[in-house]
Amino acid sequence: METSFEGLKAELKKRNIQISYQRLKVIEYLMNNQCHPTVERIFSDLQKEIPTLSKTTIYNTLKMLIDEGLARLITIEDNETRYDIVIENHGHFKCESCGQIYNFDVDFDSLGCDDLEGFKILDKDVYFKGICPRCL
């Protein structure tokens, strides 16, 4: 899976998807801020640079990336939707104190195979919650 900025742009071009200024900025933001931002966060940060930017465009862009399999949703908390541009398998740890989300490596192959014989598994997510070292 492509995780470099240039590679992502090439991937979109290959699929005949226009790379507008707004889309470029959203993708750039996701690449530079792998802290799994919410739409609100992306919006308020990018608005400084693009005053006319609307949330609709961010929603549109994120939807497009997810449809293309280039981003994924993180629903570690039920009242906030976050986004993750990195696709390679990893788990997410959310600090309940500061709200920061950390990545960590997970051996997905060793996970829950006994009970799921006959199931077609398309997607695996591991979510942990607790307190991060900085807050402890």
Place this chain on the structure above:
Amino acid sequence: METSFEGLKAELKKRNIQISYQRLKVIEYLMNNQCHPTVERIFSDLQKEIPTLSKTTIYNTLKMLIDEGLARLITIEDNETRYDIVIENHGHFKCESCGQIYNFDVDFDSLGCDDLEGFKILDKDVYFKGICPRCL
């Protein structure tokens, strides 16, 4: 962790929490329908029995159970919040075809410890998505 109906009632009594008819019915529903229902589902099913029941009461009851650590949220999908009365550690598999959520055993102890040294882990969730055998 207590998973029997009587045990749960006793647990609430011990904590001086009133067990009203509405609360009893919601708990009973969660015990009998471990398919991880949404609020909408609980509401429409229980309304047949309790015509005056309001969603607010269901939200209140679920919030109380979660605050007491007797239920947990499942946020496998970002646009629907589901609830789970069984607390013992298990993973959740959601069928993308029929929407059914299945439980499966997970060896949580073997999960992602290398990267998380110094983190205080309070909660672990494993979410899989795919197609269940019935839909395949």
Place this chain on the structure above:
DNA sequence: GTTCCTGCAAAAGCTTTGCAGAAGA
């Protein structure tokens, strides 16, 4: 009598939809 619970109505918050104008091919 005091505290807690229920449930209606309203508010809040996030996401989607409709649509007109702009930009790009």
Place this chain on the structure above:
DNA sequence: TCTTCTGCAAAGCTTTTGCAGGAAC
């Protein structure tokens, strides 16, 4: 020219809050 993209405004949903009446202790 034709298609696609942007962004405002409105709509749609789920969840929360305020509050008055009622039940439990």
